[in-house]
Amino acid sequence: MLGILALMAMNSDIPSTEAILSRSNRYMSDAVRFDHFSGSVLISRKGRILLNKGFGYAQAERKIQNKSTTKFRIGSVSKQFTAAAIMRLQEQGKLKTSDSITKFIKSAPSAWAGITIKNLLNHTSGLINYTSLKEASGSFLESPHSSEEVLALFRDKPLESTPGVAFNYNNSGYFLLGLVIEKCSGQSLGDYLTENIFKPAGMLKTDLQESPKSEPGRAVSYRMENGIAKKAPFIHMNNLFAIGGASSTTEDLWTWEKALRAGKILNKSSVAEILRPGKGDYGFGWIIDTIGGHRRSYHDGGVNDFSTSLQHLTDEDITVIAISNRGDDGGIRVAYDLVGWICGAPATIRGIQPELLSESAESSYKRITAARKRFPIFDIRESKVKELGNYLVISRNKPQALELFKLNAMLYPESSDAHYRLALNYSWANQTDLARQHIQRSLRLDPKNSDAITLSKRLSAPINSASRR
Numbered sequence: 001m002l003g004i005l006a007l008m009a010m011n012s013d014i015p016s017t018e019a020i021l022s023r024s025n026r027y028m029s030d031a032v033r034f035d036h037f038s039g040s041v042l043i044s045r046k047g048r049i050l051l052n053k054g055f056g057y058a059q060a061e062r063k064i065q066n067k068s069t070t071k072f073r074i075g076s077v078s079k080q081f082t083a084a085a086i087m088r089l090q091e092q093g094k095l096k097t098s099d100s101i102t103k104f105i106k107s108a109p110s111a112w113a114g115i116t117i118k119n120l121l122n123h124t125s126g127l128i129n130y131t132s133l134k135e136a137s138g139s140f141l142e143s144p145h146s147s148e149e150v151l152a153l154f155r156d157k158p159l160e161s162t163p164g165v166a167f168n169y170n171n172s173g174y175f176l177l178g179l180v181i182e183k184c185s186g187q188s189l190g191d192y193l194t195e196n197i198f199k200p201a202g203m204l205k206t207d208l209q210e211s212p213k214s215e216p217g218r219a220v221s222y223r224m225e226n227g228i229a230k231k232a233p234f235i236h237m238n239n240l241f242a243i244g245g246a247s248s249t250t251e252d253l254w255t256w257e258k259a260l261r262a263g264k265i266l267n268k269s270s271v272a273e274i275l276r277p278g279k280g281d282y283g284f285g286w287i288i289d290t291i292g293g294h295r296r297s298y299h300d301g302g303v304n305d306f307s308t309s310l311q312h313l314t315d316e317d318i319t320v321i322a323i324s325n326r327g328d329d330g331g332i333r334v335a336y337d338l339v340g341w342i343c344g345a346p347a348t349i350r351g352i353q354p355e356l357l358s359e360s361a362e363s364s365y366k367r368i369t370a371a372r373k374r375f376p377i378f379d380i381r382e383s384k385v386k387e388l389g390n391y392l393v394i395s396r397n398k399p400q401a402l403e404l405f406k407l408n409a410m411l412y413p414e415s416s417d418a419h420y421r422l423a424l425n426y427s428w429a430n431q432t433d434l435a436r437q438h439i440q441r442s443l444r445l446d447p448k449n450s451d452a453i454t455l456s457k458r459l460s461a462p463i464n465s466a467s468r469r
Contacts, residue, residue, distance in 0.1 A: 014294070014316050015342060021050045023354075024338055028055065030353050031334055034387060038222070039324035039331055040066050042250035043338065046317045047258070052250065056326065058219035060229065071205050071218045071247050072323040074308040075301025078246035079174050081197050083121055083285030084260065085181050085189075087270040088196050094184040097121065097273075104180045109155060114163045117180060120173035121284040126159040127172040131243075133157075141304075144236040147179060167280030171243040178242025189242055201259035206248040208237050218247065219325040221305040229326065232305040244303050250321045253310050257319055292343030292374065300332045309335035318342060333379070345374040349384045356388060361406035368411065382412045386421060393425075402429055409438065416446035424455055435459055 015023070024043055028051075031037040038056025042049065054066030089095050095104070097118040102108040119125040130136055130153045154172050161168065178189045185192045190208040198206045205217075214220060221232040237245040248256075259265055266274070275297055277288035288297045291313075298311035305327040311320045320338045324330030336347035346352050352371065356364050372378045385408040392401035405422040412418045419442035426435035436459055442452040 013344065014313075014318075017045055017048075017050065020045065020318075020342060023341060024051050026354060027338060027341070027350065028053070028334075030350055031330075032056070034384075034391075035328070035330065035333075035350065036326065037324060037330050037334065038066060038326035039072065039219075039322065039334075040068055040070055040250045041323075041334060041338075042068065042254050042319070042321045044254060044319045049254075058217075058325065059214060060220075060222065062214075064216065066219060066325070068251055069205065069217065069249055071215075071249050072308065072325055073209065073219075073221070073244075073247050073303050073306040074253070074323065075240075075244040075303035075306060076171075077248075077253070077299050077301035077308045077310055078240075078242070078244045079301075080256070080260075080285035080299060080310075081193050081246060082174055082177050082181070082242040083274055084197055084265055085193055086117060086121060086177055087266050087274060087284070089181065089184050091267060091270060095180065101176060101180065104183045105176060107155075111159055116163070117177070119163045120177050120180075122278045122282050123167055123170045123173060124164050124279055125170060125173045126161040126163050126166070126168070127170055127176075128154050128157045128160055129168070129170045129172055130154040130175070131171045139233075141235045141239045142233045145239055147175075147238070147241070150175060150239060150241075151179075167278070167282060169280070169282075174243040175241055181242065193246075197265060201265055202255050203248065203252040203259075206246060206252045206256070208245045209247045219306075221325045221327075223305045223327045232327075235304045240303065244301055250323055253308075253321050254319060257310060257312055257321075291339065292345040294343045296339070296343075298335075298339075300335075302329060302332065307331040307333075311335050311339045313339065313342070316342075340375065346371055346378070347375055348379040349381065349388070353388065356385075356404065356407070357392070357400060359403070361403045361410060364403070364407045365410050368407075380411060382408060382415055382418060385411065386418075389421065389425070398425065398428055401425060414445060416442045416449045416452065419445065420449060420452040420455065423452070423459075427455070427459060432459065 028041060032055050040054045041051060043051040052068045054068055054070055056066055058064045058066045058070045090097060095117065099117050100113055101115050101117060102113050115125045133153055135153050181189055181192055222229040223232045260271060263271060274284040275286055275288055276283050281287050281289045286297045286299055290296060295314040296311060297314060301308040306325055307329045308323045309332045320335050322331040322334040333348050337351035340346035341351050352367060355367060368380055385404060389401045389404035392404060402425045405425045408418045409422045419438040423435045423438035423442060439452055439456045439459060442449055443456060
């Protein structure tokens with residue numbers, strides 16, 4: 001009885017379905033307007049889709065818009081499929097997660113003898129992460145490499161920790177898992193995933209992309225260079241392989257998440273093992289934690305300016321999936337904000353924007369302080385607050401703009417520009433003494449701030465002239 005009451009209490013502070021839909025629509029409107037979000041977003045509750053929509057362009061040059069069915073590269077969210085494939089092979093009796101990886105990896109060094117498949121799955125292998133190596137940086141991933149060439153990057157590197165002792169998120173481990181899958185199945189990774197994961201789940205638009213050739217239903221990724229969106233370089237799938245080589249849609253990822261939990265892909269005991277948190281709150285291809293006191297399982301992915309996050313609130317059966325093809329971790333930021341708002345722990349300024357546009361600077365500062373406590377890396381960039389303030393000025397809401405610039409000076413007291421912007425807005429409000437105080441502060445912080453110098457002269461000259469009359 002106590003367990004039921006506790007669960008009811010846990011769910012009681014979750015917003016209504018109507019509130020989630022309303023806030024999500026407003027949030028996405030702001031994300032598109034201010035962050036130029038491009039991608040696709042899906043939100044569901046108890047199996048009912050609330051929002052399922054594409055934004056921006058999948059292929060800007062051809063004016064092909066993103067849709068709910070657009071296919072994106074999903075980066076490390078692919079690890080969920082790799083982990084499921086390993087568990088499927090275990091169910092088929094072709095391996096055990098307790099097996100040493102030296103049983104499957106050709107020419108494995110003796111130092112790997114103590115590393116098990118489970119260590120690879122939950123990032124406790126002690127292997128060095130090859131994607132962090134200098135040899136794998138730059139244009140390395142833009143050219144195709146054989147599995148042996150990738151393996152050579154880290155095979156002879158010393159272990160960073162004893163297997164099973166420490167958590168260290170590690171792409172090397174998942175690359176090796178791909179080789180294990182191919183060795184045990186006798187198939188390519190793509191074929192095994194298609195036959196044993198994608199098709200059984202009903203994921204008809206998910207695959208491992210091997211060609212840089214554009215397809216009508218597949219998104220191209222873009223990165224901003226000097227304010228201009230340019231195509232990001234193509235990264236070859238065989239380099240990413242089992243660590244992040246899959247492409248999918250928000251609808252397919254939703255189908256996948258439901259199928260996994262329903263036992264359509266694996267038996268219940270395998271699913272339970274996948275979703276059992278170990279060191280670093282990591283299961284097998286899933287992170288399992290709490291947000292705002294609510295149980296969550298999720299994973300993020302990022303690859304050449306695509307970004308993805310698949311998040312599920314366990315007790316509320318709420319799923320949020322966001323994928324972006326326009327840099328700045330857009331998909332991840334959107335998912336964190338939407339789930340964060342639902343659970344009372346937003347992740348960026350966009351997640352509290354409606355409140356910032358209506359309350360005092362002091363109230364906003366308290367709100368942000370509380371948000372930082374709930375989410376320590378809460379993103380409240382000075383440039384984003386200034387952007388909102390400028391938007392209000394253009395919208396002819398200067399009183400609220402003043403509150404935003406006051407807030408920015410409170411958040412960034414050592415910023416010359418923040419104090420200059422506040423002084424400018426105080427001058428427009430005819431609060432000259434306060435304008436002078438902040439322009440002086442701005443110039444103390446940066447005596448060469450040309451905008452502040454100009455405003456300082458403008459503030460002082462008319463006043464002196466008036467006093468002589």
